[in-house]
Amino acid sequence: MLAESLIVHSIGSALCLFTVLQAGEASPTKPRDGDSGAVSAVDEKQVIQVIPVKHGNAHEILRVFQPLNLKVCVAVDGTTNSLVVRGAPAAVASAAELTATLDRPSEAPNVGDPVFIEVKHRDVEDLCAMIQKNFDLGSTRVGIDPINHLLIVNGNRDAAARIRALVERVDTPRAPLRLTFFFIRGEILNDGNVADAGSAPALPAKLRPVAAVLAETGFTNMELSAPLTTNATEDSFFSAGGRLAGGNSQGAMEFQVEGKVRPSSQPGHASIEVRGDVEFIPAEGSAPNTMFRAETTLVTRLGDYVVVAAAPSSLTSGEAMALVVRVDSAEPTAPAGR
The missing domain is CATH 3.30.1370.120 (Ribosomal Protein S8; Chain: A, domain 1)
Incomplete structure (x- = not known):
C-alpha cells in the first residue's frame, strides 16, 4: 500500500484527487523491476501511474516538475522512491518520459568540457x-x-x-498575443450620485460595458483618449506609446505602456505585468507633468476587458483617467474553406 501521508502536488492546471489514498481503496500495482511503472485506469479520462526512480531521488525530480506545465498531479512515495502521477494518459506518459530522461546513473565529473x-x-x-x-x-x-x-x-x-x-x-515557441490598452478620460462626480453609463457617447460600442462599470465608481462624460496596440509572447517584454496633440495653445498628452507577459498555467488566460503613464506636455515647452500612473500584475482571460486602474487626474480637479486592457490571441487564423 502507498503511504497515506503522501503530499500531492499540482503540476499545471490538473485537478488533484488521489482516491487511492483513501481508506479502503486499492493502491496501484506495485512496479516490478525493469518496469517503467504500472498504470491503473481511474476513469476514461484519467489514469494513475507509479514511476519508480532508480538512480536519483524522487523528491529532486518532483522539484524539476513543479515549474513545468505538465498538467498532472504528482505525489512522492518515499518508501519506494517512486512518483505517483495522475492525469490524462498523454500527460502521464509525458511525465514518465521526462522522468526516464532525468533518472540516469551519475557519471564522473568532466569539468574541462563545457x-x-x-x-x-x-x-x-x-x-x-x-x-x-x-x-x-x-x-x-x-x-x-x-x-x-x-x-x-x-x-x-x-x-x-x-x-x-x-x-x-x-524552450518551445510561445503563442503570440495582441495587447490593446485603452486610456479613457472622464470626470468624477463628487456629489455621491452614480453616473449614468449612457453619458459616454464618445466611447466605442465594445467599451460600453466598461463605461457602465466605471460609472458605478463615479466616472462620467467619458471619452477614449488613446488606444495603444502591441504584440508580445510569453516571457517577453512589450512597450507602446503615443502622443495626442491638443492644439497650439493646449499642449499635448503623451501615453506610454510597458511591461512583461509572464507564463500562465491557465489555458486561455494571460498573465501580464503592466505600467501605464499619461503625461501632459505644455505647449510653451515646460517640463512634462504626470497626470496618471498605474502599475500592477494581473491574470486575464483572453478576450476580456479588464480595468487596470482608474484614478483622478493629478493636474485638474474633477478630471479622471482609467486604463483598460484586453489581451487576444494573435495566432494567424486559417482561411475558411470554400
Missing part, C-alpha cells in the same frame, strides 16, 4: 535561475551567455544531458 545549450524562445536568465533553483547540481555549474542566448553547463556530463533534455522540453 556544454553550450542554445535557448531560442525563453528568457535565458529566467531559465538559468529555474534550473539553479530546482536542480541538485552538485559540482556542476550553470551560467549564461546573454548576447548569444546560451546556457553554459560546466561539470558532470549526465547533469548536462539532463539539463539539455529539460531545455528541449520547455
Whole structure:
C-alpha cells in the first residue's frame, strides 16, 4: 500500500484527487523491476501511474516538475522512491518520459568540457535561475551567455544531458498575443450620485460595458483618449506609446505602456505585468507633468476587458483617467474553406 501521508502536488492546471489514498481503496500495482511503472485506469479520462526512480531521488525530480506545465498531479512515495502521477494518459506518459530522461546513473565529473545549450524562445536568465533553483547540481555549474542566448553547463556530463533534455522540453515557441490598452478620460462626480453609463457617447460600442462599470465608481462624460496596440509572447517584454496633440495653445498628452507577459498555467488566460503613464506636455515647452500612473500584475482571460486602474487626474480637479486592457490571441487564423 502507498503511504497515506503522501503530499500531492499540482503540476499545471490538473485537478488533484488521489482516491487511492483513501481508506479502503486499492493502491496501484506495485512496479516490478525493469518496469517503467504500472498504470491503473481511474476513469476514461484519467489514469494513475507509479514511476519508480532508480538512480536519483524522487523528491529532486518532483522539484524539476513543479515549474513545468505538465498538467498532472504528482505525489512522492518515499518508501519506494517512486512518483505517483495522475492525469490524462498523454500527460502521464509525458511525465514518465521526462522522468526516464532525468533518472540516469551519475557519471564522473568532466569539468574541462563545457556544454553550450542554445535557448531560442525563453528568457535565458529566467531559465538559468529555474534550473539553479530546482536542480541538485552538485559540482556542476550553470551560467549564461546573454548576447548569444546560451546556457553554459560546466561539470558532470549526465547533469548536462539532463539539463539539455529539460531545455528541449520547455524552450518551445510561445503563442503570440495582441495587447490593446485603452486610456479613457472622464470626470468624477463628487456629489455621491452614480453616473449614468449612457453619458459616454464618445466611447466605442465594445467599451460600453466598461463605461457602465466605471460609472458605478463615479466616472462620467467619458471619452477614449488613446488606444495603444502591441504584440508580445510569453516571457517577453512589450512597450507602446503615443502622443495626442491638443492644439497650439493646449499642449499635448503623451501615453506610454510597458511591461512583461509572464507564463500562465491557465489555458486561455494571460498573465501580464503592466505600467501605464499619461503625461501632459505644455505647449510653451515646460517640463512634462504626470497626470496618471498605474502599475500592477494581473491574470486575464483572453478576450476580456479588464480595468487596470482608474484614478483622478493629478493636474485638474474633477478630471479622471482609467486604463483598460484586453489581451487576444494573435495566432494567424486559417482561411475558411470554400
